[in-house]
Amino acid sequence: MNIEEYKDVWVFIEQQEGQIIDVGLELLGAGRELADKLEVNLCGVLLGNQVKDSASELYAYGADIVYVIDDPILEQYRTETYMKAVGDLVRKYKPEIFVYGATSNGKDLASAVATEVMTGLTADTTMLDVNLEKRLFEASRPAFGGNIMATILCKKHRPQMATVRPKVMKKPEPEQGRTGKIIEESISLKEEDLRTKVLEIVRDTQKAVNLEDADVIVAAGKGIKDEKGFAMVKELADVLNASVGASRDLVEAGLCGHDHQVGQTGLTVTPKIYFAIGISGAVQHVVGMQNSDMIIAINNDPDATIFNASHYGIVADAFEIVPMLTEEFRKALKGVEVEGVTSDV
Amino acid sequence: MNILVCIKQVPDTKIIKVNPKTNTLDRSSAPAILNPYDAHAVQEAVRLRGEHGGKVIVLSMGPPTARMAIRKCVEIGADEGYLISDRRFAGADTLATSYALYKAIEKLQKQEGIDLVLCGKHAIDGDTGQTGPGIARRLEIPPITNVIKVDEINTESGEMKVRRKIENGYEVIKTTIPSLLTVEKEMNEVAYSPMPNMMRAARYEPTVWTVDDLDDVDIKQLGLKGSPTIVGRMWPPEKSSGAEMIEGTTKEQVDRLLSVTLEKRELFGVKGGGKA
Numbered sequence: 001m002n003i004e005e006y007k008d009v010w011v012f013i014e015q016q017e018g019q020i021i022d023v024g025l026e027l028l029g030a031g032r033e034l035a036d037k038l039e040v041n042l043c044g045v046l047l048g049n050q051v052k053d054s055a056s057e058l059y060a061y062g063a064d065i066v067y068v069i070d071d072p073i074l075e076q077y078r079t080e081t082y083m084k085a086v087g088d089l090v091r092k093y094k095p096e097i098f099v100y101g102a103t104s105n106g107k108d109l110a111s112a113v114a115t116e117v118m119t120g121l122t123a124d125t126t127m128l129d130v131n132l133e134k135r136l137f138e139a140s141r142p143a144f145g146g147n148i149m150a151t152i153l154c155k156k157h158r159p160q161m162a163t164v165r166p167k168v169m170k171k172p173e174p175e176q177g178r179t180g181k182i183i184e185e186s187i188s189l190k191e192e193d194l195r196t197k198v199l200e201i202v203r204d205t206q207k208a209v210n211l212e213d214a215d216v217i218v219a220a221g222k223g224i225k226d227e228k229g230f231a232m233v234k235e236l237a238d239v240l241n242a243s244v245g246a247s248r249d250l251v252e253a254g255l256c257g258h259d260h261q262v263g264q265t266g267l268t269v270t271p272k273i274y275f276a277i278g279i280s281g282a283v284q285h286v287v288g289m290q291n292s293d294m295i296i297a298i299n300n301d302p303d304a305t306i307f308n309a310s311h312y313g314i315v316a317d318a319f320e321i322v323p324m325l326t327e328e329f330r331k332a333l334k335g336v337e338v339e340g341v342t343s344d345v
Numbered sequence: 346m347n348i349l350v351c352i353k354q355v356p357d358t359k360i361i362k363v364n365p366k367t368n369t370l371d372r373s374s375a376p377a378i379l380n381p382y383d384a385h386a387v388q389e390a391v392r393l394r395g396e397h398g399g400k401v402i403v404l405s406m407g408p409p410t411a412r413m414a415i416r417k418c419v420e421i422g423a424d425e426g427y428l429i430s431d432r433r434f435a436g437a438d439t440l441a442t443s444y445a446l447y448k449a450i451e452k453l454q455k456q457e458g459i460d461l462v463l464c465g466k467h468a469i470d471g472d473t474g475q476t477g478p479g480i481a482r483r484l485e486i487p488p489i490t491n492v493i494k495v496d497e498i499n500t501e502s503g504e505m506k507v508r509r510k511i512e513n514g515y516e517v518i519k520t521t522i523p524s525l526l527t528v529e530k531e532m533n534e535v536a537y538s539p540m541p542n543m544m545r546a547a548r549y550e551p552t553v554w555t556v557d558d559l560d561d562v563d564i565k566q567l568g569l570k571g572s573p574t575i576v577g578r579m580w581p582p583e584k585s586s587g588a589e590m591i592e593g594t595t596k597e598q599v600d601r602l603l604s605v606t607l608e609k610r611e612l613f614g615v616k617g618g619g620k621a
């Protein structure tokens with residue numbers, strides 16, 4: 001492999017039912033910075049059925065070139081077809097860096113492509129940079145077990161690939177009038193030769209928790225101990241019309257579902273106010289909430305690391321202070337009650 | 346139908362400690378366990394064996410102590426266990442791991458015939474979830490990741506139907522036998538092990554293979570040498586300036602907290618940030 005032949009920064013643009021989802025745009029923002037430092041093009045990779053028209057939207061978010069493969073066979077994501085299509089593009093156009101959103105499909109695709117083209121892939125990164133001197137991509141992520149970040153390098157293989165969780169990077173403001181070019185490619189697979197087929201997609205539109213859009217999140221950790229403690233936190237959330245978040249340890253203790261989990265292996269959230277109650281502040285939790293506007297931590301351990309990531313800290317026993325807070329908020333917010341809204345966390 | 350499950354022994358990451366001086370993991374501080382997702386995969390394999398017959402074979406790459414994780418799988422109901430263990434496998438990233446496991450599966454395929462491969466959704470030590478799709482690519486069989494349910498297996502037509510979890514719902518996918526599935530926790534509950542399994546597991550010795558026991562191995566693709574990714578730098582995450590600590594009696598703390606948050610009282614109007 002002659003690594004000098006590899007240039008440009010690529011971003012996989014994921015779409016759902018033809019709609020481009022945000023994570024790809026967020027990554028165009030991050031990718032633009034990398035491409036500028038390296039003085040190369042930023043390219044989007046857009047696959048699907050009748051998606052070609054959306055390609056030009058990507059210029060406003062920073063793309064110089066959009067590689068498009070538009071074919072009915074790509075209507076739904078399938079590893080077999082997408083891996084083949086993306087693998088062919090990589091072999092033909094040789095990107096230096098290639099990033100994907102760490103969604104179900106993005107992770108699946110990146111893993112398959114890494115093996116298809118035999119290169120390195122770093123999962124769930126939270127920081128991207130380049131070392132210009134060595135011309136290396138630096139993809140960093142929390143490493144296992146606790147308070148450590150690690151930078152992963154891929155020195156001898158190209159492209160250098162990484163997945164990035166949704167919401168970790170900021171979606172750029174679109175720059176109207178910016179233009180670029182489309183390069184269209186085709187795919188040579190036939191439906192009869194394929195081994196998999198998506199028969200049905202069932203979307204759970206009635207998703208009870210919508211943490212990613214919440215303005216206020218009241219999150220609880222192992223410190224609230226049991227059902228009773230969790231009920232106490234839910235009551236506070238109710239009064240604040242907030243959504244309920246949780247640490248992984250609370251989810252694993254069976255006190256609430258995984259769809260409440262905030263952090264590296266849960267959701268990344270950016271509310272206006274984030275209450276962290278009885279959460280120690282492990283880096284895997286913090287990466288999921290550190291971009292919230294105001295973070296308030298309540299913990300009975302004055303040395304808890306959560307205080308480093310917070311704007312306001314209270315050293316107190318949750319079992320004492322939370323019921324009082326709930327009561328005081330209830331009184332103070334009486335006038336704010338909005339008609340017709342019932343809370344149902 | 347013979348089912349092969351790839352299983353990994355991992356440190357219990359809930360307990361593992363970091364040495365603050367060297368920023369490295371103190372592995373001795375954490376007990377080693379069977380990766381929880383892999384336990385669900387073995388459980389599913391045992392259930393499918395109940396319906397379709399055949400054998401459940403588990404395969405792991407790791408140090409000799411990984412025998413314990415294989416015994417745990419025998420407790421859940423696995424029939425046979427293989428451990429590939431050799432210094433030349435050490436230091437593997439997901440690309441090199443999938444190569445080594447693929448080479449072992451290829452040998453087992455010749456020896457026993459394999460109809461289905463299961464992996465965990467991810468291993469809790471690295472959380473990558475990259476190994477399963479990598480193995481599938483090498484075996485040239487379809488990978489279906491994040492599976493929450495096997496709806497149907499038709500051994501006659503050689504087809505199966507599974508549900509794959511996606512961001513806000515699931516897909517129903519038809520695939521062929523063999524395929525490789527990666528398993529989510531929702532797949533099943535890991536049952537209490539029956540007494541005879543426990544007794545068998547206690548004495549069970551898995552077959553251990555070194556690199557030399559595998560056929561046509563390209564040594565350059567194994568272990569550290571075969572791993573394109575390397576760890577560059579480790580550092581403790583940047584500490585922000587830290588919180589303004591709200592001191593005083595509980596009552597005083599509550600009052601102060603109310604005053605800082607109620608400046609934004611409009612936020613507490615409607616859940617989910619929508620409009621009323």
Ligand SMILES: Cc1cc2nc3c(=O)[nH]c(=O)nc-3n(C[C@H](O)[C@H](O)[C@H](O)COP(=O)(O)OP(=O)(O)OC[C@H]3O[C@@H](n4cnc5c(N)ncnc54)[C@H](O)[C@@H]3O)c2cc1C
Binds near residue numbers: 222264283300471472
């Ligand atoms: C690969 C990997 C991925 C992970 N992904 C995630 C993730 O996505 N999200 C996540 O959250 N975690 C994740 N973790 C786990 C993470 O490392 C921590 O183990 C977890 O966040 C700790 O949860 P906790 O803070 O609730 O529990 P603990 O660490 O047990 O902390 C409980 C806290 O409560 C405080 N407390 C106790 N009693 C009281 C009281 N009466 N009043 C007030 N405070 C009290 C304690 O002082 C302590 O600080 C991951 C770990 C790994 C290895």
Ligand SMILES: Nc1ncnc2c1ncn2[C@@H]1O[C@H](COP(=O)(O)O)[C@@H](O)[C@H]1O
Binds near residue numbers: 353406442466475
């Ligand atoms: N060393 C290993 N031995 C056996 N199986 C493994 C190994 N590493 C990963 N796996 C399998 O691949 C899955 C995903 O692991 P990972 O890609 O490391 O997150 C695990 O749940 C296992 O099923």
